[in-house]
Amino acid sequence: MDHAAEKTAQTGAPEGGVRRRRVFYIPGYDPIHPRRYRELYRKEGAEQARISGYTLNLSPKRGGGAYGWHVDATIDGEDVAVDVDVLVWSDIVRDSxxxxxxxxxxxxxxxxxxxxxxxxxxxxxxxxxxxxxxxxxxxxxxxxxxxxxxxxxxxxxxxxxxxxxxxxxxxxxxxxxxxxxxxxxxxxxxxxxxxxxxxxxxxxxxxxxSARYRGANPPDLERRMAAFADTIAQALRDDVDEVLVVGHSSGAHLAVSILADLIRAGRVPDRGPKLGFLSLGQVVPMVSFLRDAKRLRGDLQYLSARNELAWVDVTAPGDGCAFALCDPVSVSGVAPADKRWPLVFSAQFTKSLSPARWKTLRWRFFRLHFQYLCAFDRPLDYDYFQITAGPMNLRQRYDGRPPSASRIDHAVSKFTDIA
Known part of the structure; x- marks a missing residue:
């Protein structure tokens, strides 16, 4: 039996498709308990399902480990089961x-x-x-x-x-x-x-x-990131079709380093689940432009050339808190010759939200920074809930999709040395 047939027999999903998924969400600098993300997913997911005509049901998380929830979805006629974990560092934020x-x-x-x-x-x-x-x-x-x-x-x-x-x-x-x-x-x-x-x-x-350590990670955060990496590595050995890491805001640069560490250490199996990385509303340059952010710049360079994962970076010019359409690798001045990631494109808030909805949200800057995790009443090709609970993996979903023509992909940072 070839690998594709073996995969179908084991999970019921055709090669490239998803029936079971593990999602690891890394929030930004947020002191609030992660239950807010469960409630946001529940509320906004139900609204997006209503608008787009699919079903999405949340239930308590199965098993121990990090805080999270379970999702059962039927999208495009396909049933998908998802376990979502929030990789918590709110205690570190509060202490800081x-x-x-x-x-x-x-x-x-x-x-x-x-x-x-x-x-x-x-x-x-x-x-x-x-x-x-x-x-x-x-x-x-x-x-x-x-x-x-x-x-x-x-x-x-x-x-x-x-x-x-x-x-x-x-x-x-x-x-x-x-x-x-x-x-x-x-x-x-x-x-x-x-x-x-x-x-x-x-x-x-x-x-x-970030400024206190001039772009380097504090020791307590490095220890927590290592624990996150262990959790994700375990999932990569599970009987699932995709492991998807989602980093929002400053959680995006944490995800970059965590994933780079996993791949360097050989902890991404060749015949394991597909590995996807979705960075949303990233503020990577706020850290990577600092003089001692050598680890982050090195991780950006390394991850951008790897084939073990698919990396999609979604921002929007309407989000005034993110570096919209700024390729985090290129603007940091560390793009290698064989760079392949990330795919950078816009969530197009002004088009994927109706004029009435956009008018309501336009000046709510902090709310717009979380719009990537919310429902769109005129969705285009970005739908957070289809990405996290749909039957296509991240690489498959955006295969062939061109990057945004207006992206910024030239070197800007003064500091380009790497660890």
Missing amino acids: MSNTIPATYAQLARTAWEYIATGALWRLMKLRKGPVIAALYPVGALILQLLVALGLGWGLFALIRGGLSDMIGGWAAGLGGALGLVLFVGTLRWFKSKDAKTFVYYLMHDYAY
Whole structure:
């Protein structure tokens, strides 16, 4: 029996088709429990199934291990069973977040210095202004908050000193100073309490996390990535048709290094499941352009030339938080002569969302950054739920699809040395 016939006999899926799939989702810098991703998949998957005319049902995860869920889908008349695992690092994210206001302002200074002094910020602006503006937003907002708090504190001090000096003499300055300081601290704390709506502190922590180690991975994150690699390696020995790794936002560059490590170590079986890598809304240049991101640049170069996997990179110019249509390998200046990945194309938010839906979402920048994981009411050739729960593997689905003509695929990074 040849391999294709053997595969069909074992799983019921023809060569290249999928009946059973393992999906590993790597979120970005997110301190929230991964149940949010299960609920997002459940809600948005049901809506996409309704729009596109297929069925998608979620149930509790089978077996132990990482947090996840099970999916049973019928798409294009084919039944597919999927186990989804979320590779959790939210605890590392929470631990990295400064608990005090002074510590956050210290992060601001270190992060601004790293990106500005090395010239990385100006080179990033040559790619896309949207994510750079998103990066500058917390810096500007924190400075503005500080100035407002200083202004209010100084104003109260001046008011009390001027109004009460005739009554209590020198005590007026001390009282004014004390009350002004209370107002200054209280104003900063009030701004911080509103961060669930403004995302100022959250974004500052996000950018500071990469800048602190100048693009290198912290030791605790490297240990977690090694554990992720072990989990994926085990799945590659399972009786499934495809193992699909999905990296969203900063989770995309973690996935690059995890997959590069797996392939280098010979942990991707020749006759095992198809291996796919889907990077969504990636912000790889925010890290790969930093001076000590040698490991990431080396992993980008290595992964881009491998045949063991199919790598598809999906972004959209409508997502102001991602480096839309920027080939992460090429712009990082490490594209090898035999480069074959990633296939870079746009999710085309303005076309795959109806005018009414686009109007509703257009200025909700953080919501749009998650649109890749959501339903489209006028879907084109990108459908997250068909990719993760449909009967075609990633390589098969996009075989022959041309990359977006407007992609940016020339070297921009100043730092190109690799580990």
